[in-house]
Amino acid sequence: MNICTRLDEKVKQALVAAGADKDTPALVKPSSRPEFGDYQANGVMGTAKKLKMNPRDLAAKVLDNLDLSEMAEKLEIAGPGFINIHLKNEWLAERLEEMLASDHLAVEKSQHPQTVVIDYSAPNLAKEMHVGHLRSTIIGDAMARLLDFIGHKVIRQNHVGDWGTQFGMLLTYMGELQDRDEELSMQLSDLEKFYQAAKIRFDEDPDFAHRARQNVVKLQSGDPEFLKLWRQFIDISLSHCDAIYETLGVLLKRSDVMPESAYNDDLANVVADLERAAMLTEDQGAKCVFMEEFKTKDGKITPMIVQKSDGGYLYATTDLAALRYRHNKLGMTRGLYFVDARQSLHLKQVFTAAKKAGFVPEETQLEHMAFGTMMGKDGTPFKTRDGGTVKLIDLLNEAQQRAFDLVTQKNPELDEASRRSIAKTVGIGAVKYADLSKNRNSDYIFNWDTMLSFEGNTAPYLQYAYARIQSIFRKAGKIDTNARISLNETQERQLAGKLLQLSETLETVAREGTPNLLCNYLFELAGHFMSFYEACPIMQASDEASKQSRLKLALLTAKTLKTGLGLLGIDVMERM
Numbered sequence: 010m011n012i013c014t015r016l017d018e019k020v021k022q023a024l025v026a027a028g029a030d031k032d033t034p035a036l037v038k039p040s041s042r043p044e045f046g047d048y049q050a051n052g053v054m055g056t057a058k059k060l061k062m063n064p065r066d067l068a069a070k071v072l073d074n075l076d077l078s079e080m081a082e083k084l085e086i087a088g089p090g091f092i093n094i095h096l097k098n099e100w101l102a103e104r105l106e107e108m109l110a111s112d113h114l115a116v117e118k119s120q121h122p123q124t125v126v127i128d129y130s131a132p133n134l135a136k137e138m139h140v141g142h143l144r145s146t147i148i149g150d151a152m153a154r155l156l157d158f159i160g161h162k163v164i165r166q167n168h169v170g171d172w173g174t175q176f177g178m179l180l181t182y183m184g185e186l187q188d189r190d191e192e193l194s195m196q197l198s199d200l201e202k203f204y205q206a207a208k209i210r211f212d213e214d215p216d217f218a219h220r221a222r223q224n225v226v227k228l229q230s231g232d233p234e235f236l237k238l239w240r241q242f243i244d245i246s247l248s249h250c251d252a253i254y255e256t257l258g259v260l261l262k263r264s265d266v267m268p269e270s271a272y273n274d275d276l277a278n279v280v281a282d283l284e285r286a287a288m289l290t291e292d293q294g295a296k297c298v299f300m301e302e303f304k305t306k307d308g309k310i311t312p313m314i315v316q317k318s319d320g321g322y323l324y325a326t327t328d329l330a331a332l333r334y335r336h337n338k339l340g341m342t343r344g345l346y347f348v349d350a351r352q353s354l355h356l357k358q359v360f361t362a363a364k365k366a367g368f369v370p371e372e373t374q375l376e377h378m379a380f381g382t383m384m385g386k387d388g389t390p391f392k393t394r395d396g397g398t399v400k401l402i403d404l405l406n407e408a409q410q411r412a413f414d415l416v417t418q419k420n421p422e423l424d425e426a427s428r429r430s431i432a433k434t435v436g437i438g439a440v441k442y443a444d445l446s447k448n449r450n451s452d453y454i455f456n457w458d459t460m461l462s463f464e465g466n467t468a469p470y471l472q473y474a475y476a477r478i479q480s481i482f483r484k485a486g487k488i489d490t491n492a493r494i495s496l497n498e499t500q501e502r503q504l505a506g507k508l509l510q511l512s513e514t515l516e517t518v519a520r521e522g523t524p525n526l527l528c529n530y531l532f533e534l535a536g537h538f539m540s541f542y543e544a545c546p547i548m549q550a551s552d553e554a555s556k557q558s559r560l561k562l563a564l565l566t567a568k569t570l571k572t573g574l575g576l577l578g579i580d581v582m583e584r585m
């Protein structure tokens with residue numbers, strides 16, 4: 010059990026022994042200031058209010074019932090009734106030794122491993138991936154890594170949009186080019202241009218538009234020739250995605266793609282089963298699900314449409330089929346959807362209906378991990394200079410080029426290949442970290458200068474902190490693993506306390522889907538390391554024992570930074 014949870018349970022027991030009821034929260038958290046100890050329990054005040062007691066009196070009673078002698082050297086009551094917990098140096102040092110000896114930094118594996126389906130990235134294949142897909146891809150991938158690390162079974166699902174009316178237009182245009190013997194692969198190398206060219210044909214030529222509409226029907230009824238053309242298109246579009254995933258270093262593989270079209274054959278069953286569950290209402294020819302939960306202020310219910318009057322199925326129908334598949338075939342016990350906040354109503358409706366219809370059991374946790382829009386510096390949605398959508402590949406190339414210029418400025422003497430390689434790690438790391446470090450629910454302002462800065466809560470700062478520790482090891486030579494860690498200086502003590510918060514931080518992030526908390530943790534850790542390094546000389550330590558102890562603290566910091574950044578999908582370098 011991590012330190013915070015362990016203390017929380019102990020304080021809670023003491024609260025109960027002092028007269029509180031058994032689900033009283035102890036609210037143990039890392040202390041806000043070093044003088045308040047390592048952890049503080051904030052639950053006494055609320056409980057005292059319930060019990061109509063003086064909070065300081067209750068705190069005193071709690072202390073009478075709290076035995077932390079094994080781990081703590083001092084417990085004190087502060088202010089209106091906080092309990093400050095000061096841990097023992099030797100106890101902390103032992104935990105650090107354990108962490109250093111463990112291959113996963115003594116991070117607790119989950120006691121209740123779940124099968125977590127993570128729905129992320131999911132671009133629409135008719136077009137090229139654009140900045141709108143960045144957040145889902147990056148945040149979802151970090152959560153997949155992290156949940157796997159703490160012992161859950163993670164199943165990635167890339168719910169790409171590969172079906173629908175746009176494909177009629179695209180395939181018709183593809184057919185025209187083929188008839189003219191044009192080189193298709195060239196044309197499709199820029200999907201965005203291809204889409205625009207097809208759209209122009211569609212808008213200008215009524216005959217083309219007519220054929221495009223007929224072709225949608227042909228495609229959906231399984232016309233072999235159209236399916237062949239469609240597969241060719243999808244394959245090319247997916248290889249564009251693969252290239253982006255490769256550059257970004259995200260885990261998604263072709264085998265994680267479970268496209269909308271895969272559910273096509275099940276859509277009629279979904280509708281039939283909703284009908285059987287008496288959940289369908291016909292409204293102007295369309296089949297809809299009306300649920301009380303979605304009543305607006307004026308008393309009207311916003312329906313979820315599952316079949317249009319022309320027989321066509323919708324986005325919601327596919328999502329219902331996907332939920333059923335994820336439950337029946339994948340054994341999902343928790344489903345995380347990394348999808349734009351603007352789809353919140355859609356997902357709420359789908360989740361609610363799936364449970365009502367019994368497609369997934371009530372206890373399955375379904376969570377919309379919503380995120381806000383990516384904005385430009387001016388606070389309006391991020392666009393190209395002429396107002397178009399920014400292609401993701403262009404953005405990633407620009408990140409690497411900007412990082413290359415920076416690295417060249419700092420290290421002009423380094424050979425070009427090394428500079429390119431550092432630039433890739435820094436540039437891509439910066440883009441990912443900038444996104445991951447923000448609260449995902451808010452809109453987020455994309456700013457090249459801040460994300461590439463070597464100061465502040467950025468990837469380059471953390472990568473640099475890591476590289477700097479590596480340079481210490483190059484100077485120090487071999488670390489004596491038999492040496493013991495001892496914590497004597499305040500800065501050593503503070504660094505130690507921070508290092509030991511890794512496990513509890515990961516647990517919170519796993520529960521809440523908030524990688525920004527891991528970013529904050531790593532940023533604070535690097536800050537504590539810098540203060541430690543300034544105050545506690547390593548190479549010039551007064552004796553060999555403290556030198557070795559400090560080297561071990563540095564080693565553990567480096568490992569924690571590398572692991573933490575790794576969970577965010579960000580690489581480190583030995584030199585920068």
Ligand code: ARG
Nearest residue numbers: 128131132133168170328348
């Ligand atoms: N393709 C959708 C879009 O681009 C996102 C899909 C999200 N996942 C889902 N199961 N609905 O908006």
